[in-house]
Amino acid sequence: MDATLIAVFFKAALVGLLIAAPVGPIGLLTMQRTLQRGWLAGLATGMGAALADALYGAIGAFGVSWLTRALVQAQTPLALGGGAMLLYLAWKTWQAPVAERVAPASDARDLMGLTAGTFLLTLANPTTIISFIAVFGSLGGGLQHAPSPLWMVAGVLAGSAAWWLALTTVIAWQRHRVTPAARVLINRASALLLAGFALWQWLSLWRSLHP
Secondary structure, three states, X not given: OXXXXXXXXXXXXXXXXXXXXXXXXXXXXXXXXXXXXXXXXXXXXXXXXXXXXXXXXHHHHOOOHHHHHHHHHOHHHHHHXXXXXHHHHHHHHHHOXXXXXXXXXXXXXXXXXXXXXXXXXHHOOHHHHHHHHHHHHHHOOOHHHOOXXXXXXXXXXXXXXXXXXXXXXXXXXXXXXXXHHHHHHHHHHHHHHHHHHHHHHHHHHHHHHOO
């Protein structure tokens, strides 16, 4: 196997890891769902973000500069839509009932819905767009000229997915220690933080439009 391809893969994986690791609304949602609905639900949530990161990686790897510019220029509707989605999720999280025993999500359609929802939420986050472009540019000076762009996309997906796999596995491992009463408090705190992220996103948009 070509050493250049391996190097491109691991550089791209580092980009995916650096984008996924900071705690934000997606991380918070992933942790809350792992506690509430089990490991598969948490992993499905995280994988939605990983797929969105891989899509950004594909845009950079294949040099679709016009789409990058379009995403940056569409920050206003994306911020409004993403904030609205976060507020809806905050409300659902606040209202979520907590059973005595965790009922893991196992239905394939339900898991696909969790993945799709997080995928759209990640795409609608202007912070993700900007941070991905910044990290991609600083680490990947030569990645756009990689022999196979597919290796770069695979690396971003692998790095991001590895983070979500590790995070959900650790939380699921310790889930039995969390009592139903504690899960209620975690749900309420998660809902408030998700709403806070939505308001912060809208405030950041307002400040950018009114410097």
